[in-house]
Amino acid sequence: MREMHAAFGDAVSFHSVMGKGIAVFEASLARDVFAAPPETFEPVPLVEALFGGSAVIAVSGDRHRRLRKLLNPPFHGEKVRGFLGAMQRAVRGSLGVFERAARTGSPVLMTDVSQAMALDVILETVFGAGDLDRVAGRATLLDTIGAFSPAIVGGQLLHKAWFPPWRRFVRARRRFDRWVGELVAQRRTRGAEGLGDDVLGILLAARYDDGTSMGDAEIRDQLFTLLLAGHETSAIAMAWCIYHLLRNQGALATLRAEVDGIGPDLAPEALTKLRYLDAVVSETLRIEPVVTDVLRTCREPLTLGGKWTIPPGGLAAVMLASILRDPRVYPEPERFRPERFLEQRYGASEFVPFGGGARRCLGAAFAQSELAIAVGEIVSRWEIELASGSPERSIRRNLTMGPKHGVPIRVLGPRARREAGGMRVAS
Numbered sequence: 462m463r464e465m466h467a468a469f470g471d472a473v474s475f476h477s478v479m480g481k482g483i484a485v486f487e488a489s490l491a492r493d494v495f496a497a498p499p500e501t502f503e504p505v506p507l508v509e510a511l512f513g514g515s516a517v518i519a520v521s522g523d524r525h526r527r528l529r530k531l532l533n534p535p536f537h538g539e540k541v542r543g544f545l546g547a548m549q550r551a552v553r554g555s556l557g558v559f560e561r562a563a564r565t566g567s568p569v570l571m572t573d574v575s576q577a578m579a580l581d582v583i584l585e586t587v588f589g590a591g592d593l594d595r596v597a598g599r600a601t602l603l604d605t606i607g608a609f610s611p612a613i614v615g616g617q618l619l620h621k622a623w624f625p626p627w628r629r630f631v632r633a634r635r636r637f638d639r640w641v642g643e644l645v646a647q648r649r650t651r652g653a654e655g656l657g658d659d660v661l662g663i664l665l666a667a668r669y670d671d672g673t674s675m676g677d678a679e680i681r682d683q684l685f686t687l688l689l690a691g692h693e694t695s696a697i698a699m700a701w702c703i704y705h706l707l708r709n710q711g712a713l714a715t716l717r718a719e720v721d722g723i724g725p726d727l728a729p730e731a732l733t734k735l736r737y738l739d740a741v742v743s744e745t746l747r748i749e750p751v752v753t754d755v756l757r758t759c760r761e762p763l764t765l766g767g768k769w770t771i772p773p774g775g776l777a778a779v780m781l782a783s784i785l786r787d788p789r790v791y792p793e794p795e796r797f798r799p800e801r802f803l804e805q806r807y808g809a810s811e812f813v814p815f816g817g818g819a820r821r822c823l824g825a826a827f828a829q830s831e832l833a834i835a836v837g838e839i840v841s842r843w844e845i846e847l848a849s850g851s852p853e854r855s856i857r858r859n860l861t862m863g864p865k866h867g868v869p870i871r872v873l874g875p876r877a878r879r880e881a882g883g884m885r886v887a888s
Contacts, residue, residue, distance in 0.1 A: 462486065462753070462783045472769055475778070478616040479505065479756065482776025483769055486783040488790060492810035493765045494757060494777045495818030499525060502757040502777075502820075510617055511609075512689070513682035517823065521760075527669055529819070532683065535663045536823050541830055543658065544586045545729035551581035552835045559843050562872040568848035570867035575699035575835070579692045580606075582831055587687055588644065589659035601640045602688060608633035609689055611859045634685070641681045660687070687824065694751045695828050697863040701749040702741065702836050704868045705797045707847045712799055713840060716741055720841045732837040733830045740799035742832045746785075746814035748797055751861045753782040755816045781813045844873040 465473050471487035485491055500522055509519040517528045534540055555578040562569045584598055612626040613619065620627050648656050648665055656662040664680050675683075706713045716737055723731045732738065757777040764770045771777055786794040790811050791801065815822035822828075839845070848869040855862045 484778040488810045499819040515679040515682040516686045547585040549729040551585040568869045571700040572867040576696040579696040587660040605637045702745040740802035743802045744799040
């Protein structure tokens with residue numbers, strides 16, 4: 462992206478296996494894409510092949526509007542606040558690995574810790590912890606995540622039964638669908654009062670404007686999308702957040718002082734309201750975007766910056782990573798500096814780790830709350846350090862980018878926390 466931007470400017474025409482179109486590297490051009498009416502675009506065919514024909518990211522037009530309206534409530538406002546306690550339980554339950562690592566002195570990969578943590582958050586908040594067979598659930602979800610290989614996300618040419626990665630993916634998706642189908646059937650036998658207050662229960666209870674509910678295939682596709690889009694992205698962002706805090710001890714000290722100030726219990730809602738912690742999360746998402754670009758297939762002509770027009774069938778590509786590292790928007794873009802998010806507010810086409818427009822990630826508020834709770838718990842309760850002096854660099858994983866070496870850390874032991882009044886409290 463840097464090379465193309467430096468050579469050709471803020472808008473670049475391109476040819477790829479996905480088709481040809483124009484890539485934009487600057488916020489005002491991104492605004493032209495994000496502000497276009499939803500009917501301007503149709504989903505990229507690859508998305509439907511991977512996530513299912515009923516997934517919200519795979520449909521367009523009126524169907525997309527109806528589905529977004531139905532799915533917005535579970536991931537905003539009061540509903541997200543209702544998940545905070547479950548998020549915190551999942552995070553704390555996953556940190557037993559820190560206790561073992563402190564006893565043995567052996568390094569652990571932060572990505573391993575954060576992936577287990579993100580998986581537990583999904584099990585708690587999406588599928589429910591009450592009567593769920595967690596062993597079977599974890600095995601099914603891990604199998605599904607493991608089958609989502611980079612080999613199948615580059616295009617549909619290799620989506621054939623003779624291609625082993627695609628075969629494995631299809632098998633894993635069928636297993637996932639059967640498992641979700643059983644959960645759905647169990648819930649529906651309980652009647653309206655027994656659907657549950659997790660995401661699955663909310664989806665089962667949701668009704669379109671005409672009073673109809675989502676079918677089984679629609680529910681399976683939404684949950685599959687939540688799993689793949691929500692697990693990997695949250696896990697990677699957690700690992701990057703810890704990495705940058707450990708490399709920037711001043712930011713870590715400021716954050717710990719803020720978290721200590723809310724008292725020993727670390728109430729989850731209080732964590733999500735901490736301004737510096739929110740800035741740390743935002744700066745991590747800016748400097749290490751997990752998703753680097755978004756594509757839109759034009760159904761109608763789209764004009765960008767009053768200069769370039771993408772014809773029907775062409776691609777509009779917004780280079781999120783370039784916008785988030787644009788020195789015109791973010792001075793010293795390579796520097797981790799959370800304070801920038803306290804000093805000013807950024808526009809919807811400037812702070813774009815979750816995309817933008819009508820297709821902005823539904824789970825943005827959910828993810829940021831999860832990250833705040835996880836990072837707040839870790840830095841408040843544990844003394845940790847990087848186990849390697851070599852800088853991490855971001856590499857392609859599948860649809861996402863992540864740290865090449867997994868952020869190896871060493872757990873020194875529990876941290877003695879200091880409350881606002883000055884008294885030290887054992888974790």
